[in-house]
Amino acid sequence: MTRVRGIGLLTGWGAGAAALPIEATRAADGRRVIALAPPPSDGERFRRATRECRLGVAAVEAALADAGLSRSAISGPGTALVYVTAAAYGSSNRIFVDAYGKGGAASGLYFPYTAPSAVPAEVAIDCGLRGGYVILVGGAATCVEAFWQAATLLAAGRCERALVLAVETFAECEDLWARGRWAVRGPLVEAAACAVLEGGGGVRYAVATAPAALETLARRRAGETLACEPLVGLALARDAGEQHAALTGQWRGRRTAVTLGLPAATGAAAHA
Amino acid sequence: MEDVLTPPVAIVAAGVATPLGLGLETFWSGLVTGVDGTSRIERFDVSGLRVGRGGEIKKLAALADAASMSCRASAMLLTAADDLLSHAALAADRGRIAVVLGTALGGVDELDRAIHAAPGPRAAAAGLYDSPAHALARRLDARGPVLTVSTACASGATAIGVGADLLSADAADLVVAGGYDILCRFVMRGFDALRSLTRDRVRPFDRRRSGLLLGEAAGLVLLARDTEARTPLGRLLGHASSSDGSHIAAPDADGRGLEHALRGAMATAGITATDVDLVSAHGTGTALNDRIETDVIKRVLGAHAYRVPMNSIKGALGHTMGAAATLEAIMCLLAARDGVVPCTVGYEEPDPACDLDYVPRAARHARTRISLSTSLGFGGCNAALVLEGGA
Numbered sequence: 001m002t003r004v005r006g007i008g009l010l011t012g013w014g015a016g017a018a019a020l021p022i023e024a025t026r027a028a029d030g031r032r033v034i035a036l037a038p039p040p041s042d043g044e045r046f047r048r049a050t051r052e053c054r055l056g057v058a059a060v061e062a063a064l065a066d067a068g069l070s071r072s073a074i075s076g077p078g079t080a081l082v083y084v085t086a087a088a089y090g091s092s093n094r095i096f097v098d099a100y101g102k103g104g105a106a107s108g109l110y111f112p113y114t115a116p117s118a119v120p121a122e123v124a125i126d127c128g129l130r131g132g133y134v135i136l137v138g139g140a141a142t143c144v145e146a147f148w149q150a151a152t153l154l155a156a157g158r159c160e161r162a163l164v165l166a167v168e169t170f171a172e173c174e175d176l177w178a179r180g181r182w183a184v185r186g187p188l189v190e191a192a193a194c195a196v197l198e199g200g201g202g203v204r205y206a207v208a209t210a211p212a213a214l215e216t217l218a219r220r221r222a223g224e225t226l227a228c229e230p231l232v233g234l235a236l237a238r239d240a241g242e243q244h245a246a247l248t249g250q251w252r253g254r255r256t257a258v259t260l261g262l263p264a265a266t267g268a269a270a271h272a
Numbered sequence: 273m274e275d276v277l278t279p280p281v282a283i284v285a286a287g288v289a290t291p292l293g294l295g296l297e298t299f300w301s302g303l304v305t306g307v308d309g310t311s312r313i314e315r316f317d318v319s320g321l322r323v324g325r326g327g328e329i330k331k332l333a334a335l336a337d338a339a340s341m342s343c344r345a346s347a348m349l350l351t352a353a354d355d356l357l358s359h360a361a362l363a364a365d366r367g368r369i370a371v372v373l374g375t376a377l378g379g380v381d382e383l384d385r386a387i388h389a390a391p392g393p394r395a396a397a398a399g400l401y402d403s404p405a406h407a408l409a410r411r412l413d414a415r416g417p418v419l420t421v422s423t424a425c426a427s428g429a430t431a432i433g434v435g436a437d438l439l440s441a442d443a444a445d446l447v448v449a450g451g452y453d454i455l456c457r458f459v460m461r462g463f464d465a466l467r468s469l470t471r472d473r474v475r476p477f478d479r480r481r482s483g484l485l486l487g488e489a490a491g492l493v494l495l496a497r498d499t500e501a502r503t504p505l506g507r508l509l510g511h512a513s514s515s516d517g518s519h520i521a522a523p524d525a526d527g528r529g530l531e532h533a534l535r536g537a538m539a540t541a542g543i544t545a546t547d548v549d550l551v552s553a554h555g556t557g558t559a560l561n562d563r564i565e566t567d568v569i570k571r572v573l574g575a576h577a578y579r580v581p582m583n584s585i586k587g588a589l590g591h592t593m594g595a596a597a598t599l600e601a602i603m604c605l606l607a608a609r610d611g612v613v614p615c616t617v618g619y620e621e622p623d624p625a626c627d628l629d630y631v632p633r634a635a636r637h638a639r640t641r642i643s644l645s646t647s648l649g650f651g652g653c654n655a656a657l658v659l660e661g662g663a
Contacts, residue, residue, distance in 0.1 A: 111465055152441060179391075180396055
């Protein structure tokens with residue numbers, strides 16, 4: 001069965017599931033966006049990289065630490081990366097659109113960072129990943145589909161290990177998200193999260209008609225984290241000592257489901 | 273790590289909207305006759321750009337349904353879907369029909385509009401990358417999985433691979449898969465700033481190649497489990513993806529990621545180098561891409577690389593980004609159907625660093641059954657498909 005070896009979770013509330021408030025709406029205290037600052041820049045290497053790229057790299061680092069894996073252990077063609085986001089490219093695109101909209105010169109050096117593929121690209125460069133590579137765009141239901149895709153790659157022997165990574169940032173497009181507040185309720189909580197998967201098989205693609213308990217809990221504790229929500233649920237389940245996590249996610253009127261095996265609090269799991 | 277043979281997937285039918293024409297046969301006729309579909313861009317102001325040419329669809333609004341869509345990407349997709357549906361019906365329970373689309377840009381033109389011109393919530397929602405996929409799913413009444421893939425310019429191939437995986441996982445009975453992208457200010461500004469666009473014509477693998485031109489298009493294929501399709505256009509035998517892990521905008525100089533994807537696709541298809549009858553190259557017409565692709569194909573196919581025709585259709589269409597790989601896959605299947613390999617439009621003078629058979633000057637009669645299609649994208653995205661025509 002596909003099992004989770006490690007989880008890294010960063011949200012606007014702090015690092016790990018333990019940093020999540022009991023009730024996100026109350027903790028937000030009227031704030032529409034709970035921002036997440038990236039870690040200090042690593043000098044020249046990330047000089048041009050966007051905030052969401054650096055958050056993605058930080059989430060993978062946290063997941064690897066949790067799994068007890070080094071970067072060298074995942075470099076090369078044996079590790080696949082499945083990235084998902086509903087919003088993170090919006091921040092970089094907004095900056096680029098504003099640059100030429102105001103008559104300024106839109107930089108060619110910045111342009112590659114407007115693609116959704118920029119975040120996993122920086123992760124792949126940082127870790128030397130050359131394995132299977134899928135990038136999905138969508139919210140929580142799409143993250144569940146990302147878990148299914150990662151499990152499919154594992155089961156088909158196309159990788160030995162898979163990372164499922166999600167990053168969501170909102171601050172740069174806060175005004176646009178406010179226009180859709182009837183559809184995406186707040187608070188919007190920026191997040192970056194990653195799970196390290198191993199094993200293979202036993203993961204079926206399923207449609208769900210109702211939210212699993214973890215979906216409801218993750219939403220209540222973290223707030224709206226879009227594609228990161230199932231990863232928040234995963235972190236909460238692991239910290240609660242669960243052996244399996246039944247994950248559901250909803251996006252644009254569709255809800256999908258997947259079940260993953262969890263290790264008994266290992267590595268840095270108990271650290272939360 | 274051992275690749276498992278994947279069950280073949282039937283490609284039942286295809287539909288396109290391209291600068292060469294709005295239907296499959298017009299597209300194919302343009303490729304076979306070597307038409308250059310690039311022209312001066314007319315839909316938006318390009319006066320401030322170094323290069324104002326591209327593969328623009330001039331007559332999209334001629335279709336009533338498409339004209340009713342304010343989102344050009346969705347309009348192109350619906351046009352391609354109309355074409356696809358003229359070749360095959362979606363005969364399945366609506367909840368078992370999936371849509372998987374690849375795009376490099378999604379609804380970014382709508383985002384631009386939402387920021388500068390349209391203040392409402394609908395405009396903001398349309399700026400999400402996955403809005404066109406959901407618009408297509410609504411129009412098709414497809415109520416199964418709806419996925420948007422964005423592996424930059426490899427998106428159209430990755431989407432077909434994910435679609436095949438959905439069928440293998442029994443998550444759907446039919447999958448409408450493919451890719452799209454439009455020409456818009458956003459992408460023209462970006463590539464112009466990168467100095468990636470050529471003032472010459474696009475010349476894939478040519479000694480004088482100096483860059484790419486962008487194009488807009490939508491390409492769709494209808495996928496079904498192989499056992500359930502009666503007279504398919506062809507089959508997808510294998511697919512794989514990889515990352516370079518080397519550079520944010522340039523391909524890996526040694527093409528290691530691309531090689532891994534190609535070998536992976538061939539392994540899942542259960543074929544060897546000598547089984548390959550045609551290589552459909554990414555072939556952008558940039559100095560680096562074309563040299564790297566040539567080197568990788570020589571490593572993967574060995575001596576057989578010199579015996580296989582390898583074309584690029586980007587000289588005819590421009591680089592249609594998210595649509596490119598799907599259109600190239602469709603080209604492979606049509607080539608097998610008709611026994612004709614389109615030439616590489618714009619290729620005239622050989623480059624010693626690119627020494628394979630790029631099908632110069634004119635289309636060629638050739639019996640091609642198995643094709644290998646390669647795709648690369650920003651951020652080191654690679655994807656490869658193994659296709660069988662005339663199944």
